[in-house]
Structure formats: structure tokens, C-alpha cells
Amino acid sequence: MEEAYRQARKRGEQGRRRAISQSEHPYLTDLDSLVAQLPLGQRVSVGLRDIPLEMVVGTVTKGRQSAFSCNFMPLLPFNTEFARKWSNLYDIQVTEGYRDPIIVTEFMHRFYVQEGNKRVSVLKFLDAPTVSAKVTRLYPGTWDSVESRLYGEFCAFWRVCPLYEIEFSREGSYETLAKMLGQNLIEKWPQKKVDYLRHTFLLFKRAYLRAGGDHLDITPADAMLVYLNVYNQDRLLDTPTDIVVNRLCKIWRELVIAGKNDEDKVDLVEAPSVDEEETPAKSTSGVLNFFMGKTVYSATNPLRIAFIHEFPCATSSWDSLHDQGRQYLDEHFGGIVRTEAFEDCHDPDVFYAAVETAVKHGDNVIFSTSHRLMEYTLxxxxxxxxxxxxxxxxxxxxxxxxxxFGKMYEAKFLLGALAASMADNHRIGYHASVFASGALSEINAFAIGASLLDPRAQIILTWGDVPAGGLAEAMCREGVSVMTGADMSKSLEDPTAYGLHRLVDGKVSGIAMPVWNWGRYYELIVRSLLHGTWDETSDDNQVRAVNYWYGMSSGVIDIRYAPGLPYQTRKLVQLLRNGIVEGSINPFGGELHSQSGVVQIEGFPPLPSTQIVEMNWLADNVVGTIPQLDDEPGVTAL
Structure with missing residues (x-):
């Protein structure tokens, strides 16, 4: 049909000019040229599949490359054999449809046509969603890049849930999605679950594009994962599209952040401002006078704050410490700040009910005091x-x-040095109960601190729950005489030793422990609210997350010695502590070695804070491994 070809050719010219204006290749990509200099793996027949047309991006060879624009629309004049064949194929498609599948090669989650370029062009012109194709998968030869690892994860996902449409841009996302649906990347999913995900994704994608998602730097699957992280309790298929669109607008900034590079996502605020550091007189009148004229809040119009704790403060030492910080605010700010607490809110319904009550009470700020509550808090x-x-x-x-959170690695560095000064045989124990953000930096800082005093020190690392018979007994079997356990007891009644302690004949005696000063931490954050500097921390035009990450220099973290510790030992640790507070000592400055090699050479400045938070290696004197849920999907199984 002549008119259809003219319209398609017009789209092709528009696509070609747009690509040229953006310094992009204006014609179809050919796979042969794309992989000419790349190491390649095996080719595997995938069989006959319906594949998304939007993922068909080029040809296998250069043959007809310049006959199509980069958007697969035709470019050759109408009075050519190519145009007549295209028009004939158009007539066949609109009257009876194609019977024969096209032949494609899949490489890195994209399809390149070997036979059927014109059929693809016609179908794209008609906005068809899929095309039947015989697929051959070409694997990359190496898996050491982010792109190849992502493709490896997709291959693992595809083997259990063969949906091409689901494409993520962040490592680990396929496993996260599987867990949300009660599945894994090892066992084949039930067909009902595959169909559910397909229909759910297509529904979400329509809503996402309707909300303007095509302007974001994330895939629709990335956006769906963000959405489900917030609205995970709702069955998406049963949710009207208008509601999904409205919710997407509410979480728009979360979607924007999801598309940013790691270094552009988060503002780490590592020290309070000068105003926040100022100390008013400790009396109630002194506090009131200090803030007079500096805040809109007063004793008659206080800043109202709610604290939501995961467990009861009577049985959880963690929640109890946070609640002591809350009580400090009430006492310190002399009525300008008023707080209330909600305990035992680990259940989502209880948590949301607490938030609803806090809002009804007029609370302006809500703190949730456990990382496990982040999902509900969001x-x-x-x-x-x-x-x-x-x-x-x-x-x-x-x-x-x-x-x-706090720079607990600073305290662990001091405890490591202290441990090495008291260990009998160079073997020091370290038990980490939770594998969470910051855990590896704490372990490594401890190991580095120990190596400063004892270059032969070995850190015997264990993870998870305390083994049968007790941690002390297990460590004694490893020849450990000094070890550090939990930062605090799990409950107020738990007699298990925590912090740094000696092991003698299976018995424990305390040496030192890290200390959180949550009252001081909450005071610093509340000051930014009272002074009106809260909003100055972030730029509305630059969507970024804000993480407060204060340390010893801010007075929010310290260590406490057990009675009877030799003064020479205390003096040594105090010298190191002063260096950290003054900024002259950083555990992660200069030469650093991991179990697999050199991290950085001598003379280098300290690691950036983002690298410390996201640390993924263990120091070379640590005897142990990082917990892994699975090996890298798709790589070892090919």
C-alpha cells in the first residue's frame, strides 16, 4: 500500500535526522560489526519464541543496514523493488497476518534479524507488540563487566521464567523480584506465576508510560520494583490504572533516584553545621533564650516528634537506647520539642497504625529506629x-x-588495636550477627586497627546466630583468647558478653565496648529542624537522598573501657581516638590490602565515604568470607 510506505518512510527520515542531530548512528546496528572485537561464548538455540518488537534493534549483517533508519523504518524511495516488497508484506499483515517466523540472534538482551527485516519494519510501523521468531542466543565470552553480569542475571531469570520483557539495569534486581513473588532463580516457576508476572508487568508498564515514565533513566521493570517496594501489599492486577498512575506520581522522586548513578544518589552529611554544633546553656531558660528568634517553634507551638521502635524498650537494648535519646530531647529542649514513642511495631499493620496516630497527634517528624522498618517507613x-x-x-x-547512622567503624578500629595489644597468640575473634550496610567497613577497620599493633594478627570471622554451646566455647576451639561480639546485648536480660572481651577457660571478662550517644545524635538532627536548615541540606532541583553519617568528632560514638584496664593501654587507644576526632587518622587511608590483592597503594588519601559504606571486600588478615546468597547467576551455569 503506497500511502503506508510513504508514512513509514517519513518516520524513517525523521528518525535518521534525529539520530544525526544527537550524534548517534542513523542506520540499523549490525551484530557482526558490534561483536567483531569482542570475546564471544557459545551459541545456543532457544527455539520458537514471541519476542518484544521494541527489543529488535538491528540486523545480523550489514546487507540491508542502510535501507532502514535506526528506528527500523524504511528509507529507500517508493519506486524500488524494496518498497514494493515492503508494501506487499504490509498488505499481507493487515489482511491475514504472517505465518512464518523471522530468524534472529539474541545478544545481551537485544535481537538482531537474520531473516525478516522488512516484516519487522512493517510490524513496528503497525505498533505490534511482539513477533514470532526462531531465536539463537549468543553469549558473551567474559562476564567481568556490569553489562555482562546483568545479562548473566537475566539468563538465570529467563531459565526459570522465560519473559524477555523484564529488563533491569541494577545488579541483584532479578533475585529481588523473585523473592517478592515467593520464587527463586533456581527452580522453574509455575506457569501461573509466569503468566501473573507477564500480565502484571504489562499493566504496570502502560500506567508507567502514561505517567511519563519514558522521560526517566530507568526501565519499566526498574520502576515496577520501586513501586512494589512501596506498595508491596497490593495485588497490582486488581488495582485500577488511575490509582497506579496516581501512586507513581507520589513516588516520582524515588523513581528519579533509581535512575541515578550510585555516586549521584546520596548526599552523605558527615558533620553537623556550625549552628547545630553550638551549645546552649543547659537550663530550660538557657535553651529557650538560645533558640529565641532562631525558630518558629516555642513552648506553646512545639516541634512534635514521634519515635517508632521495632520491639518493646523493656526487652530490647537497641530500642531502649533510642528511647533514652528521645527522653533526652524532651529534657534538653525545655518544651520546644515534645516527643512520644510507639513500641513493638515490627508488624506492618501496627507500624502504620502508629504513624496514623502520630499524624493525628500533630507530629511533624517521625523517626523509625531500625533498618528493618525502612520498608514500612518509605x-x-x-x-x-x-x-x-x-x-x-x-x-x-x-x-x-x-x-x-554512625561511623561505627571508627570505634571498631580502636577496639581492633586494643584487641591486638591484649591477644596472646595473634588470633582475635570477631562475630558479626547481621550482614547489613556498614558491616564490612566495621570488620575491616577492626582488622586494620589490630594489624597496626600486631602485623601477624589474624581476625577469625563468624556470622549469624550464636552457635550451639555458645560463642565463647566456639572461639576457644579456634584458639582465640580475645574477641569482639555484638555491640550490645540483644535484650536487657541477656547475660551474654558483648563488645570486646577476654576468653579464659571458657569464661568471659569485658575489656571495652562501643557506645552510641543517641541523645546527642537526635539533638543534632533536631537542631537543623529548629534552625530551619533542614531544607538547605538538599536542592529541590537536584533529587538526591540524604544520609546523616556522624562519627566520633560529632560526639555520637565513643568507646567505654572496663574497670581495671591498664592506663598504658588506655593512653595508647586515646592517642588513636584523638587522631580520629582531629581527622589526622583514618583507618582507610594509604595502603590497603584485601583478601584478593591490593585495594590501593601507599600514599593514597582515605577511601571516599561512599566506598566505605558500600565496601564489598575483606582485609587480608581476616579469616572468613562474605555471606553470599548465591553465586553470580547465569555465569557458572552456562
Whole structure:
């Protein structure tokens, strides 16, 4: 049909000119040229499949490359054999449809046509969603790049759930999606689950594009993962499209952050401002006079703050310490700040009920005091955009919720040095109960601190729950005489030793422990609210997450010695502590060695804070491994 070809050719010319204006290749990409200089793996027949047309991006060879624009629309004049064949194929498609499949090669989650270029062009012109194709998969020869690792994860996903449409741009996303659906990347999914995901994704994608998602630097699957992270309790297929679109608008900034590079996602605020550091007189009148004229809040119009704890403060030492910080705010700010607490909110329904109550009470700020509550906190923050939400965690990039945590690695560095000064045989134990953000930096700082005093020191690392018979007994079997366990007891009644302690004949005696000063931490954050500097931390035109990450220099972290510790030992540790506070000592400055080699050579400045938070290696004197849920999907199984 002549008119159809003319319209298609017009689209082709528009696509070609647009590509040229953006310094992009104006014609179809050919796979042969693309892989000419790349190491390649095996070719595997995938069989007959319906593949998404939007993922068909080029040809296998150069043959007809210049006959099509980069958008697969035709470019040759109408009075050519090519144009007549294209028009004939158009007539066949609109009257009876194609019977024969095209032949394609799949490489890195994209398809390149070997036979059927004109059929693809016609179908794209008609906005068809899929095309039947005989698919051969070409694997890359190496798996050491982010792109190849992502493709390896896709291949693992495809083997259990053969959906080409699901494409992520962040490593680990396929495994996260599988867990959300109660599945894994090892066992083949039930067909009902595959069909459910396909229909759910197509519904979400339509809503996402309707909301303007094509302007974001993330895939629709990336966006769906963000959406499900907030609205995970709802069955998406049963949710009207208008509601999905409205929710997407509410979480728009979360979607923007998801498309940023890691280094552009988070603002790490590592020290309070000068105003926040100022100390008013300790009396109530002194506090009131100090803030007079500096804040809109007063004793009659206080800043109202709610604290939501995961467990009861009577049985959880972690929650109890945070609640002591809350009580400090009430006492310190002399009525300008008023707080309330909600305990035992680990259940989502209880958590959301606590938030609803806090909002009804007029609370302006809500702190959730466990990283495990971040998921609930994020959803609450989206539903109540006028309330400021903060969660006690680090490294979680959410614009709707600010995070706060401490540089505990500074205290662990000191404890490592202290441990090495008291160990009998160079073997020091380290038990980490939780593998969370910051855990590896704490282990490595401890190991580096130990190696400063004892170059032969070995850190015997264990993870998870305390083994049967007790941790002390297990460590004694490893020849350990000094070890560090949990930063605090799990509950107020738990007699198990924590912090740094000696092991003698299976018994423990304390040496030192890290200390959180949550009252000081909350004071510093609240000051930014009272002074009105909260909003100065972030730029509305630059969507980024804000993480507070204060350390010893801010007074939020320290160590406490057990009675009877030799003064020479205390003096040594105090010298190191002063260096950290003054900034002259950094555990991660200069030469650093991991178990697999040199991290950086001598003379280099300290690692950037983002690399410390996201650390993924262990120091060379650590005897142990990093917990892994699975090997890299798709790589070893090819």
C-alpha cells in the first residue's frame, strides 16, 4: 500500500535526522560489526519464541543496514523493488497476518534479524507488540563487566521464567523480584506465576508510560520494583490504572533516584553545621533564650516528634537506647520539642497504625529506629508527604526518607588495636550477627586497627546466630583468647558478653565496648529542624537522598573501657581516638590490602565515604568470607 510506505518512510527520515542531530548512528546496528572485537561464548538455540518488537534493534549483517533508519523504518524511495516488497508484506499483515517466523540472534538482551527485516519494519510501523521468531542466543565470552553480569542475571531469570520483557539495569534486581513473588532463580516457576508476572508487568508498564515514565533513566521493570517496594501489599492486577498512575506520581522522586548513578544518589552529611554544633546553656531558660528568634517553634507551638521502635524498650537494648535519646530531647529542649514513642511495631499493620496516630497527634517528624522498618517507613512517607520521616540505617537511597547512622567503624578500629595489644597468640575473634550496610567497613577497620599493633594478627570471622554451646566455647576451639561480639546485648536480660572481651577457660571478662550517644545524635538532627536548615541540606532541583553519617568528632560514638584496664593501654587507644576526632587518622587511608590483592597503594588519601559504606571486600588478615546468597547467576551455569 503506497500511502503506508510513504508514512513509514517519513518516520524513517525523521528518525535518521534525529539520530544525526544527537550524534548517534542513523542506520540499523549490525551484530557482526558490534561483536567483531569482542570475546564471544557459545551459541545456543532457544527455539520458537514471541519476542518484544521494541527489543529488535538491528540486523545480523550489514546487507540491508542502510535501507532502514535506526528506528527500523524504511528509507529507500517508493519506486524500488524494496518498497514494493515492503508494501506487499504490509498488505499481507493487515489482511491475514504472517505465518512464518523471522530468524534472529539474541545478544545481551537485544535481537538482531537474520531473516525478516522488512516484516519487522512493517510490524513496528503497525505498533505490534511482539513477533514470532526462531531465536539463537549468543553469549558473551567474559562476564567481568556490569553489562555482562546483568545479562548473566537475566539468563538465570529467563531459565526459570522465560519473559524477555523484564529488563533491569541494577545488579541483584532479578533475585529481588523473585523473592517478592515467593520464587527463586533456581527452580522453574509455575506457569501461573509466569503468566501473573507477564500480565502484571504489562499493566504496570502502560500506567508507567502514561505517567511519563519514558522521560526517566530507568526501565519499566526498574520502576515496577520501586513501586512494589512501596506498595508491596497490593495485588497490582486488581488495582485500577488511575490509582497506579496516581501512586507513581507520589513516588516520582524515588523513581528519579533509581535512575541515578550510585555516586549521584546520596548526599552523605558527615558533620553537623556550625549552628547545630553550638551549645546552649543547659537550663530550660538557657535553651529557650538560645533558640529565641532562631525558630518558629516555642513552648506553646512545639516541634512534635514521634519515635517508632521495632520491639518493646523493656526487652530490647537497641530500642531502649533510642528511647533514652528521645527522653533526652524532651529534657534538653525545655518544651520546644515534645516527643512520644510507639513500641513493638515490627508488624506492618501496627507500624502504620502508629504513624496514623502520630499524624493525628500533630507530629511533624517521625523517626523509625531500625533498618528493618525502612520498608514500612518509605510507604508511610509517600502517604504523608508533609511529615518528615527518618530511618536509622545507612546507604539506602530514598528521597522520601532520610537515613541516619554512625561511623561505627571508627570505634571498631580502636577496639581492633586494643584487641591486638591484649591477644596472646595473634588470633582475635570477631562475630558479626547481621550482614547489613556498614558491616564490612566495621570488620575491616577492626582488622586494620589490630594489624597496626600486631602485623601477624589474624581476625577469625563468624556470622549469624550464636552457635550451639555458645560463642565463647566456639572461639576457644579456634584458639582465640580475645574477641569482639555484638555491640550490645540483644535484650536487657541477656547475660551474654558483648563488645570486646577476654576468653579464659571458657569464661568471659569485658575489656571495652562501643557506645552510641543517641541523645546527642537526635539533638543534632533536631537542631537543623529548629534552625530551619533542614531544607538547605538538599536542592529541590537536584533529587538526591540524604544520609546523616556522624562519627566520633560529632560526639555520637565513643568507646567505654572496663574497670581495671591498664592506663598504658588506655593512653595508647586515646592517642588513636584523638587522631580520629582531629581527622589526622583514618583507618582507610594509604595502603590497603584485601583478601584478593591490593585495594590501593601507599600514599593514597582515605577511601571516599561512599566506598566505605558500600565496601564489598575483606582485609587480608581476616579469616572468613562474605555471606553470599548465591553465586553470580547465569555465569557458572552456562
Amino acid at each position: 510507604r508511610a512517607a509517600v502517604e504523608y508527604p508533609r511529615v518528615r520521616f527518618l530511618n536509622c540505617s545507612i546507604g539506602l537511597p530514598h528521597q522520601s526518607v532520610r537515613s541516619y
